Amino acid sequence: MRGLRVLLFILAVMIAMTGAAFAAVDPVTMKLDGKVIETEVPPTIISGRTMVPAKFLFESMGGTVEWLEAARQVKIGYDGTEVLLTIDSKTALVNGNEIKMDVAPTIVSRRTLIPAALVAEQLGCKVNWINETRVVEIFTPDKTEKALITGIETEETSNGTYRVIIEADRELSAYKDSLYDSPDRFVLDISGAKLDQALIPEGMTEGSIEAGNEMFDKVRFSQFEAATVRVVVDLTGKAEGEVSLSADNTSLYIDLKESEDSGSGPSGNGSTPGDVGNNGSPADLAGTDIPMLAASMQDKLIVIDPGHGGSDPGSQGKDSSGNVLQNEKDLNLTIALRLNELLQAAGAKTYMLRSDDSTMALYDRPAKANELGADLYVAVHNNSNESSTPNGTEVHYYNKNMDRDYGYVSKDIADSVHQEIIATIGLKDRGVKSSPSLAVLNRSVMPAIIIEGAFLSNPTELVYMMTDQFKEAYAVGAARGIIKGLNASAEAF
Ligand SMILES: [Zn+2]
DSSP, X not given: OHHHHXXXXXXXXXXXXXXXXXXXXXXXXXXXTTEEOOOSSOOXXXXXXXXXXXXXXXXXXXXXXXXXXXXXEEEEEETTEEEEEETTOSEEEETTEEXXXXXXXXXXXXXXXXXXXXXXXXXXXXXXXXXXXXXXXXXXXXXXXXXXXXXXXXXXXXXXXXXXXXXXXXXXXXXXXXXXXTTTEEEEEEESEEEOGGGSOTTOSEEEEEOOSSSEXXXXXXXXXXXXXXXXXXXXXXXXXXXXXXXXXXXXXXXXXXXXXXXXXXXXXXXXXXXXXXXXOTTSGGGGOOOXXXXXXXXXXXXXXXXXXXXXXXXXXXXTTSOEEEEHHHHHHHHHHHHHHHHHHTTOEEEESOSSSOOOOTTHHHHHHHHHTOXXXXXXXXXXXXXXXXXXXXXXXXXXXXXXXXXSOHHHHHHHHHHHHHHHHOXXXXXXXXXTTOHHHHHOSSOEEEEEEEETTSHHHHHHHTSHHHHHHHHHHHHHHHHHHHHHHXXXX
């Protein structure tokens, strides 16, 4: 998926270099489940994204498209997922959760054009870009593979424990449970599942059952992602939850009992908050092993700086004849957009210094973060050297004398990110480095780090860096490190 983005960015750069962003280039063809879609206006590329008329594509998929005139919004419904787009806004709501896009829906010749691939992905579709033939392929999710969650109820068992019962129309297998505090809650994410819309009140994105027993007040549930149902048990205090399957595997049970150690932190198997067991499939967000951000940290603002951009390409990965294969600015942006998505999904408040290929001066970056009163600054970069030999991953920080106590210092977050990202990226460990001379580190007042993923100047690493696997590993490792670092300081308080 991420490869599509990069290819489209490269394409956009190529178009820009010919001097006419909307020049007549070979047209883009869009295919839905293998069939060419004939739109009334051809797909258009804007800021490196294929834009199509919303109505045509999503109605072809069997979804609904509604134009909300007063709000200038487009509401797309498909298979239990609702995407709300606002004209000229890069923020979309997916089942009520904000996501950032790198291009905004727009109106051209009285037609609403939306970034097709981005929205289709949010609806659970697979999207491929075939560069040679300039085809965007969209595959709708196979509904037959998903279990339908048909009922959620609670009961008090004879031995004094409380149980939440989740029933499906077929076998359930992939799920992940997590325990969070402040407020105390037990969360179960069920992968490959759809929530029966009958369980959610009309016009709402979340359903709930009032329990009001001694263990929990409420059970809430929603279609958290296209193929993930989230069940949240709002606990009255410290409790342990145990998840099991019925004999025929079509029901999940959450058995709740009072926690034996009533201290803070998770109960049960001694793992860290939000990081209890994982049976989830690696294909979705639930499989990233990124814990939820502690509630006390959710008002912290994380500024994400996708290094370089616009007229500054950053480092360049070249082939043996000197042709540019990859600009650092595009790679950084793709990774940063994904990092932003992951951090927001984990409950973090974020701000992207750029979310498209725009130019931003180096000193303006920390200045903007200072102006916003940010609590953490994370710069996403990749490395380069005059020699093609150096390789590996490093994280930079600078512990400043701060006039405000953030509860953590730059090195705490750098160490946590370093530990996680070395594990996910899997390249040589170049360590954590104190770099007081780097502008974004010494001009920002809040704790700040710079991540240097790998070397564009190293031919072996460059090949890996251009894969989706690398970008995903970078974003997931960084997100996990940031969240864990912040959660550790929340606990230390
Ligand atoms: Zn850089």
